[in-house]
Amino acid sequence: MxxxxxxxxxxxxxxxxxxxxxxxxxxxxxxxxxxxxxxxxxxxxxxxxxxxxxxxxxxxxxxxxxxxxxxxxxxxxxxxxxxxxxxxxxxxxxxxxxxxxxxxxxxxxxxxxxxxxxxxxxxxxNRGNIRIPGSRPAGVYTAGLAQRLVNVEGYVPGKDVAIIGSGDIGLIMARRMSWIGCNVHAVVEIMPYPSGLTRNIVQCLRDFDIPLYLSHLTTDIYGRDRVEGIEIAPIENGALVMEKAFKIPCDTVLLSVxxxxxxxxxxxxxxxxxxxxxxxxxxxxxxxxxxxxxxxxxxxxxxxxxxxxxxxxxxxxxxxxxxxxxxxPSRELRVKAGANVRYVAPGRIEPGRDNKLYLRSMIVKNDAVLEVKLDGKPIRSVKKGHVQPSEMITIALGAADLVALAAQPDSTLEISIQ
Amino acid sequence: MRKELTCITCPMGCRLVAESDSSGELAVSGNRCPRGAAYAREELLAPKRTVTATCRAAGAAVDGSGTRRVPCRTVAPFPKERVPELLEAIYGLEVSLPVARGQVLLQDALGLGIDLVATRTLS
CATH class of the missing domain: 3.50.50.60 (FAD/NAD(P)-binding domain)
Known part of the structure; x- marks a missing residue:
């Protein structure tokens, strides 16, 4: 060896x-x-x-x-x-x-x-990760796999497509499938807002008149050997309304979840x-x-x-x-995700140098404020025109921002969105 | 005429309203910056899209190994209503390898003065 x-x-x-x-x-x-x-x-x-x-x-x-x-x-x-x-x-x-x-x-x-x-x-x-009920026919792909099949290997995975999840890869694939002559019949999203970028909703769905079903859950994938369709139902006030469930015929399902x-x-x-x-x-x-x-x-x-x-x-x-x-690192501060923040990476910063933090919002909001607190004391607030979970937020904290503060050895920096 | 659209210039996603008066002048509102107004004007008067796709690599092995597709793009945004025609031309191409990134695959596509180029060097 x-x-x-x-x-x-x-x-x-x-x-x-x-x-x-x-x-x-x-x-x-x-x-x-x-x-x-x-x-x-x-x-x-x-x-x-x-x-x-x-x-x-x-x-x-x-x-x-x-x-x-x-x-x-x-x-x-x-x-x-x-x-x-x-x-x-x-x-x-x-x-x-x-x-x-x-x-x-x-x-x-x-x-x-x-x-x-x-x-x-x-x-x-994949499908197992989000537990979509139904039979196990051929024709169910993750969006990235379909992207590889089309763009690298040169195969068309199907003709009539439904996309579950509104992540960016799914949206990009909606356009790509349309451009290779397939019919994309629906993009189904469980949340009340799309998880992909707004510009992708516009240029990948609206350009092709592809319907986007927000607050809809996929309740079934049906078909024996090949996918024949999916069934979706709306979520209203937090509850699934099965009486309003309907079917979307298709031969291919892409997952962007x-x-x-x-x-x-x-x-x-x-x-x-x-x-x-x-x-x-x-x-x-x-x-x-x-x-x-x-x-x-x-x-x-x-x-x-x-x-x-x-x-x-x-x-x-x-x-x-x-x-x-x-x-x-000479000394580190712990970094904590506060209100409306899903996570902050990295989990520690060194006060004496230039740090860059990456975080994700849990909320959709215009004119939001990013609050940085050290041991409960506000040290910085940053205005954000728009925040949403699908768009990562970055914040730079330079040496000058932190070094002057009398932080304890076990100090915690907390970032929240208001 | 009154038309609502979402600006895609940046992630803000401003909801724009474009209205034309009797003289045909277009007034845009809802934009938080000048780029929004410019976007609305182009989108309503002469919409364009950058087209990206892949075309066939000549002599691709039948067993699926080696290079099968050549990725490509238009060097500038292309008039939207001519995109289906352009795609047909792209899918009709057969590109012989090797190909270099930036190599012109289709010159002056559809006579509109915009080239289609390869986006990756492949052998």
Whole structure:
């Protein structure tokens, strides 16, 4: 078995992994990226639509274009990329971490490193995760799988489509399916508001007159060998009204019902997981509960823009390099999600430096106020024109914002939305 | 004429109302910034969309391995009412590999002065 040594190994070669690896290499570290697919870029390769890169490149790119710009940056640097290479296990052996992986070309390898960056991304929730009743016919796909079939493999999954869930991938697929000549008959959303971006509702549904059923639950998928339709029923005042249930005939069902960080490897390595994000708990260095193991991108929490993924992952790469150089946080404040906030990442910040926090609202509101409190004392309030659960909020807290405050060793920073 | 629409320029999603008076002048309200008014004008008078799709890669292996589809886009937003025609042209293409990102696949599509280009380098 081949054994190789690096300063850092990055698991996952999507946007997050590439951004983290570039920072580590820029800091003079020997880095390897391990990627399961035959090419770097991750999910961006199948996201052929535009809307990526407005922050990173100041222009609107498609997924493949965004990915390739990062691939170009990577190939210009001495960064080892193991492609078609699946990680089987991450083990901690004292100070060292060992990444066991296997590829068709090289067989089994053990990559030894002081630091590991987790950048495995996320997976789609499927039918079993949301327990849709009914029979088990062919024709039920997650939206991302359908996207891969259409955009990469060149197959059309069906002709008459119903989409369950109004996540962005589902909305993008509504347009894509319409553009390849399919009929999209409905998008069904359990919540009273769509979970995707407003601009996607407009340009992916309204352009094609696709009905959006808000506050509707899918109560049945029927058909024997192939999907023949779904049954949906409205939710009124919190109760399902079965008398008003109706059927929507279709031969294909796409599910766009959320994403879950992919942390099988992390869990087995002993990394503690935050149940609110399904990603690791991380400190101000974006370091997990296992010293020397860092996390960034969608494996940490699900982001809505790749631009945010890249920004966060650069920080993780830089922090990993600093940690390798022996730097440790001098003092940390705990960060807590207050009223109307689902979660805040990371869970700790270091008061003496520039921190960036990512959070998600639990409410839909115009003219909202973001309140930051330290041990119950308001220290900052930020006006937000509009907040909604599907749109991530970022807040920068610089050294100047916190260092002057007489925080106790066990101080807590709480962020709420009013 | 009175028309309601949602601005898609940014995540605010302003609800716009556009009204034209007897002289045909369009008045936009409900927008919180000037971009909303510009969006409403273009959307009502000459709607455009950036078209992204994939086209067939020539000589794709029958076993499903290798490159089968080439992703592509219009370099600028395309007149909305001509999009179905453009898609037909895209699906009729067969692109031989290798192809480079930015390579023109369809020049001056439908004679409207807008090129279709590949969005990824593939071999």
């Amino acid at each position: 081949k054994e190789l040594s690096y300063d850092a190994v990055v698991i996952g070669g999507g946007a997050a992994g590439m951004a983290a690896a570039l920072e580590l290499e820029a800091a003079g570290r020997r880095v390897a990226v391990v990627e399961r697919e035959e090419r770097l870029g991750g999910i961006l390769g199948q996201c052929v639509h535009n809307g990526f890169g407005l922050i990173e490149f100041d222009e609107e790119l498609t997924g493949p274009e965004f990915a390739e710009r990062f691939e170009d940056r990577l190939s210009a640097r001495p960064i080892e990329a193991f492609l078609g290479c699946t990680v089987l296990e991450l083990e901690v052996e004292g100070e060292a971490k060992v990444v066991s992986c296997v590829s068709r070309e090289r067989g089994v390898m053990r990559l030894r490193a002081q630091a590991v960056v987790l950048a495995m991304g996320c997976r789609e929730r 959320g994403l879950v960080p992919e942390n099988e490897l992390s869990r087995k390595a002993g990394v503690s997981i935050n149940p609110m994000t399904n990603g690791p708990w991380v400190d101000s260095f974006l370091m997990t509960s296992v010293p020397g193991v860092f996390a960034c991108g969608n494996v940490l929490h699900v982001h809505d823009l790749v631009d945010y993924v890249v920004e966060e992952s650069r920080r993780a790469g830089r922090f990993a390099a600093e940690w390798l150089a022996g730097r440790r």
